[in-house]
Amino acid sequence: MFDFQIRELRLDNGSRVLLYNNPKQPLVSVNLWYKTGSANDPAGKSGLAHLFEHMMFEGSLNVPKGEHFYIVQEAGGICNASTSTDRTNYYEKVPKQYLETMLWLEADRMANFVAALTPETLKNQIDVVTNERLERYDNQPYGMMHEHLLNLLYPASHPYGKPVIGTRDEIGKYSMEDVSGFFRTYYSPANATLIVAGDYDKSKITGLIDKHFGTIPAGTDNPIPVIDPRDSLLPNKKYFEYRDNVELDYISLAWKTAPVSFPQNIAFDLLGQILSGSKSSLLTKRLTIDNRLAQNESAYEISGKYGGYFIVSAMAKPEVTLDTLKTIILEEIDNLKTSDIDNALLNRSRVGYISYFINGLQSISSLADKMNYYDFHFGNPNMFNDEYTAMKTLPAEEIKNLAKTYLNDNYCELRILKRTK
Amino acid sequence: MNTAIKPFFPKKLPRFTLPDFERFEIAPGIPVILCRNSTVPLVTLSFSINQGSRGDTLPKQGLTQLTMQVLNEGGGDFTSSEFHDRIDDLGSNIVCFSNEDYARIQITALRENFADTLALLSLMLLKPIFSETDYAREKNNLMVRLSQLADRPESIVDKVFNDSLFAEDHPYYLNASGKKSTMESITLSDVQNRFKTILQSGHTEIFCAGDIDAASLKELLSASLSAIFKVNPVFTKTLLPIVHKPAGIIIVHKEGAEQTELMLGHQSIKSTETNHVSRTAVNSLFGGQFSSRLNLNLREKHGITYGVNSYFNSLQLCGEFIISTSVAPKDSGTAIQQILIELDKIRQKISNKELAFVKSSMVNRFALNFETNMHLIMNSLMLRAGEMTEDYIQNFVPRVGELSVDMLLASAREHFLPENMQIVLVGDKVSIEKSLADAKINLPISYREIADLW
Numbered sequence: 001m002f003d004f005q006i007r008e009l010r011l012d013n014g015s016r017v018l019l020y021n022n023p024k025q026p027l028v029s030v031n032l033w034y035k036t037g038s039a040n041d042p043a044g045k046s047g048l049a050h051l052f053e054h055m056m057f058e059g060s061l062n063v064p065k066g067e068h069f070y071i072v073q074e075a076g077g078i079c080n081a082s083t084s085t086d087r088t089n090y091y092e093k094v095p096k097q098y099l100e101t102m103l104w105l106e107a108d109r110m111a112n113f114v115a116a117l118t119p120e121t122l123k124n125q126i127d128v129v130t131n132e133r134l135e136r137y138d139n140q141p142y143g144m145m146h147e148h149l150l151n152l153l154y155p156a157s158h159p160y161g162k163p164v165i166g167t168r169d170e171i172g173k174y175s176m177e178d179v180s181g182f183f184r185t186y187y188s189p190a191n192a193t194l195i196v197a198g199d200y201d202k203s204k205i206t207g208l209i210d211k212h213f214g215t216i217p218a219g220t221d222n223p224i225p226v227i228d229p230r231d232s233l234l235p236n237k238k239y240f241e242y243r244d245n246v247e248l249d250y251i252s253l254a255w256k257t258a259p260v261s262f263p264q265n266i267a268f269d270l271l272g273q274i275l276s277g278s279k280s281s282l283l284t285k286r287l288t289i290d291n292r293l294a295q296n297e298s299a300y301e302i303s304g305k306y307g308g309y310f311i312v313s314a315m316a317k318p319e320v321t322l323d324t325l326k327t328i329i330l331e332e333i334d335n336l337k338t339s340d341i342d343n344a345l346l347n348r349s350r351v352g353y354i355s356y357f358i359n360g361l362q363s364i365s366s367l368a369d370k371m372n373y374y375d376f377h378f379g380n381p382n383m384f385n386d387e388y389t390a391m392k393t394l395p396a397e398e399i400k401n402l403a404k405t406y407l408n409d410n411y412c413e414l415r416i417l418k419r420t421k
Numbered sequence: 422m423n424t425a426i427k428p429f430f431p432k433k434l435p436r437f438t439l440p441d442f443e444r445f446e447i448a449p450g451i452p453v454i455l456c457r458n459s460t461v462p463l464v465t466l467s468f469s470i471n472q473g474s475r476g477d478t479l480p481k482q483g484l485t486q487l488t489m490q491v492l493n494e495g496g497g498d499f500t501s502s503e504f505h506d507r508i509d510d511l512g513s514n515i516v517c518f519s520n521e522d523y524a525r526i527q528i529t530a531l532r533e534n535f536a537d538t539l540a541l542l543s544l545m546l547l548k549p550i551f552s553e554t555d556y557a558r559e560k561n562n563l564m565v566r567l568s569q570l571a572d573r574p575e576s577i578v579d580k581v582f583n584d585s586l587f588a589e590d591h592p593y594y595l596n597a598s599g600k601k602s603t604m605e606s607i608t609l610s611d612v613q614n615r616f617k618t619i620l621q622s623g624h625t626e627i628f629c630a631g632d633i634d635a636a637s638l639k640e641l642l643s644a645s646l647s648a649i650f651k652v653n654p655v656f657t658k659t660l661l662p663i664v665h666k667p668a669g670i671i672i673v674h675k676e677g678a679e680q681t682e683l684m685l686g687h688q689s690i691k692s693t694e695t696n697h698v699s700r701t702a703v704n705s706l707f708g709g710q711f712s713s714r715l716n717l718n719l720r721e722k723h724g725i726t727y728g729v730n731s732y733f734n735s736l737q738l739c740g741e742f743i744i745s746t747s748v749a750p751k752d753s754g755t756a757i758q759q760i761l762i763e764l765d766k767i768r769q770k771i772s773n774k775e776l777a778f779v780k781s782s783m784v785n786r787f788a789l790n791f792e793t794n795m796h797l798i799m800n801s802l803m804l805r806a807g808e809m810t811e812d813y814i815q816n817f818v819p820r821v822g823e824l825s826v827d828m829l830l831a832s833a834r835e836h837f838l839p840e841n842m843q844i845v846l847v848g849d850k851v852s853i854e855k856s857l858a859d860a861k862i863n864l865p866i867s868y869r870e871i872a873d874l875w
Contacts, residue, residue: 024460026788062427066721069711074778076785095788104427127724131680135727135747139679141572245677247569279505289502292558295565317565348509355512355531361461362793419677 002361002384006371009206013218014190017209018371018381020197022364028198030102031091031368032110033376035193036186037084038166039159039227039306047166048174050083051129052182056090057081058121061112065121068105075101078365085160086305087376093365096199100208106194107212110187114180122179126172133165141246142416149254149311152238152412159227159306185222189213193375197368229306231256234410241415248295248315250416251322253329257301257308257406260377263390267399268301268310270391273349274399275299275312275332280345282332283312293320293328305377310406322415336403341396353391440791442801442811443635447643450653453627455635456797462532464631465794466539469802471656471737472623473522474597479589483599484607487563488615489517489524494555496545501555504541513538515545521593522737524619529794532632536641543645549616556609564604567875574675574682578745578847580874581673582684585843586741588664593736600875620649624656630797661738663688665841670857670866674850681753681848681856684745685760687841689733691740694813698820699832700733702779706829707731707767707837708744710782714763715744723759725752733836742836750852754860757844764839771829779829783821 009017041048059065072079077094092102137143147163154161165171194213196205233256257268275283276299287294297314312333314325360366361384375381443455474485493516495504508515511534517526526546530538570576580596587594599607629638665687690696701709708715708731719726729746748756790796803809844864846853857866 025792027792066712066717070778073710073712074781074785076782076787076789078789093789095785098785101427124721124724128720128727131725131747131749132727134680134749139574139682139747141569246572248565278509280502280509285502289558292561295562295569317561318568344506344510348506351512352509355463355514355529358461358463358531359529362458362463364792 002388004367004371004382004384006382008381009209011189011210011214013214013216014188015213015216016193016375017213018193018195018375019200019205020195020368020371021200021202022197023199025364026096026199027093027364028096028099028102028196028200029091029093029365029368030099030106031089031195031197031365031372032106033193033372034088034090034187035086035191035376037086037088038162038164039085039304040186040225041162041166042178043157044170045173045178046162046170047129047164048178048182049088050164050166051125051171051174052179053081053083053088054125054129055117055121055179056109056113058125059116060109061115062108063105063116065116068109071101071105077102083164084304085164089369089372091365091369099196099200100212103196103208103212107216110189110192110213111216113183113187117176117180119176122174122176126174129165130171133168133171137163137165138168141244142250144242144244145250145252145414145416148240148242149252149412149414152240152414153234153254153256153309154231154307158231159229160304181222185224189216189218191224193372195368195372195381197371198364227306231307233406233408234412236410238412240413241417243417243419245419246416247418248318249322249418250313250315251325252311252313252414253326254309254311254412254414255407255410257303257310259305259307260303262378262383262386263394264402265301265303266387266390267394267402268303269353270346270349270394271310271399271402272300273353274336274341274345277349277352280348282336282345283314283329286328286332287314287325293317294325326413333403333407336400337407341400343396346396346399350391354388357388357391439815440797442814445635445639447627447639448647449650451625451627451646451650453629453638453642454801455633455638456630456801457632457634458630458794458797459632460793462632463794464528464530464532464535464629464633465798466528466627466629466631467798467802468526469626469628470524470619470623471522472524472619473519475521475592475595476618477595477599479595480603481599481607481611482595482603483563483597484611484615485519485524485619486597486599487560487604487607488612488619489519490559490563491551491556491612492517492545492549492616494550494552494559496541496547496549498548499544499550501550501552504545504550507541508538511537513541515542519597521597524623535633539641539645543649546620546646546649551609551613551616553609556612560604560607563598564601567598567601567604570598570875571871574678574680574747574847577673577675577871577874578682578684578845581671581847581869582686582743582843582845584869585666585671585845586686586688592661592738596875621652622654624654625650628798628801630794630801658737660691663690663739665838666843668840668842668844668864670844670846670862670864671869672850672853672866673845673847673869673871675847675871678750678848680747681750681756681846681853682747683753683756683844683846684743685757685842685844686741686743687838687843689740689742689836691738692733692735694809696832696836697809697813698783698817699824699828700836702783702821702824703767703771703829703832703836704731704733705779705782706771706775707763707833714767715760718759718763719746719748719756723755725749725756729760750849751856753846753848753853754856754858754862757857757862758860761839761842764837764842768830768833768837771826771833773826776824776826776829780821780824784818787818
């Protein structure tokens, strides 16, 4: 049903290229994943991978500062980038006639980033990232939740032990050498996968890619350090609480899981849906709908190359204690482990997920990014059918087993409490 | 590879065929606009009724929002849980919400389940549950959410800015989410009556995008809605006069704020076919996209923000021009100073290079606006009664081609009014005051308290 015809190439310099032709709309998406993220931040310099993502827009040998966005916008396109723990993606979506210009932009910074690096651009982007952190985390109610949770879940030395954006005291401690060294280590063609998706000329596409990416030297001066996460499930319970400028108390319980794998990732998604995906989900019904104990609740897994965690959270209504919420959350999880999963609820969770999945296939840039996701984690960009089938057929027993295996007595508990005025 | 040579950058207009917007009516005179999109087997449909929160009264602010929230609970002889189980079994979504001008219901469904989803919607409109339990729960949710708004700098700045633009007797002064005191006074009977008014007095329009043909859609809509809508009142509106105030500053002290949340702007006329292209273009250069003058100044030159943007908000009866950003407290004054400088500059000079850039950007961008069902619905909404015509969309590209530097300058002078800027800052009062003094911003300052807002 969702079998996309994807052509796979490997350039001589090691760069992986995936091509998906779809002429339904006169648009083309360029989606480039570098296999590096905050897991590769050096000790004491958290946030460097994310800062580097910003620096990639600050110019390269033939593209002056500010020109990348300017050129894409002149072409009527959109572009951006994002950094996760494991990878950094860069993408453009433009009317099809501007494809070559986009390939040129990406190739120039892959080949020639260092040539344009200056102390001024570095300082400027450190200032911008500092403001980004303030705006998105420090100055937001509950904004520090994930950072505190990571502190509980992982030792600081773990690749996921620090937030992607960097800790407050480490943002800005980056030198010119840090930035150029990061580029030389992680931004080689062999560490990247390029996807071109959309309405391109099939007879010309390999020529264009070869022209712009094919002759970028493969060599990287610095070998990519091997990460040994030394991760394990939690040996005991952990607890942390802090006060914030919030009106409602909040509780999160988090269990260590495992690195992302298929179809376990789908099973975790379904588990999250069963707990908190619809009005009849177990926690939603009990906490939020029937008893009005929580303002909202959520349950989902976050997993990557070096580990994962399943997190259940709830925001207490005024006068409701976090102990009450915690008791119900743990009761429902115990019920999941010991009783059969209600068939109607499971089917509802499946069909909801399928609908969401299909909705996400409308945009050519979302498709390209999903292909890169599959390829990065599972070595196969065309897993749409596998995901769809898994959502439809994954046995209830497998979902239940996940709960039994991972949602045990050793969890991290984080409480955010209303600051006393 | 020779990357020194930028590849040929095509300057000719892209060839792009607009999707067809099919129009028809279902009884009793309800207009439907359909844009077919068979990329994926999904259908998205939006009911738009011109009965938004400005229909609330001052003592019952928040009534429309609460009504739509309770309507969400479902209909027929089901309980809310049973109703939602049925929606979820189909993998569909039905969401009821409102803004200042409209009450809206939006459906997303797999093509194969669209008819069943419409049948559920029909139940919801014909016989909404409106139970005491659902009403009490949703009202409590909204009231708790109101108390949470005081934690969010974006909500505070938004509320104070709105109050600074519109006087108490203005329809847009009313707060869509209400106040705790007004929400408290709303009864279930108020909700039921408001729902009746919305259905009976509001002009209804239907917008659909997705994998369905006009004949099938017409048949399904007629079958599911004929018992609900007896008349479709004529769409009427009287534009409101634009009221400008002298520039001034309002500071809202927020304990422990790590940043200052900033919003500047003034009332503006609403978008029309005459002004839309030119002021979209000039705003695009000023603060409408990443390469705008504001972003290049505040972010890329001074490094004092993660981002800044400006936009025209077109309401049904008037409009707003808004600039917003967040900066460290010490940079509050510099941010305002630089924004005012850029406002002045763009009213003085726009280069031919900028004109060429913005024309290219707008024309080329056009094709991206028709990719997904939601894009198509957004475009259809522009075509609603009394707003833009299809001719406007058909001729958008040539209209952009006609833009000149003089037209953009005229637009900047007409629509960017530094002397009328209402400036709201939410953050640490002492740091803000010092920063304003350091930057020599000498505008009258007044103060609001968070505790008084909701």
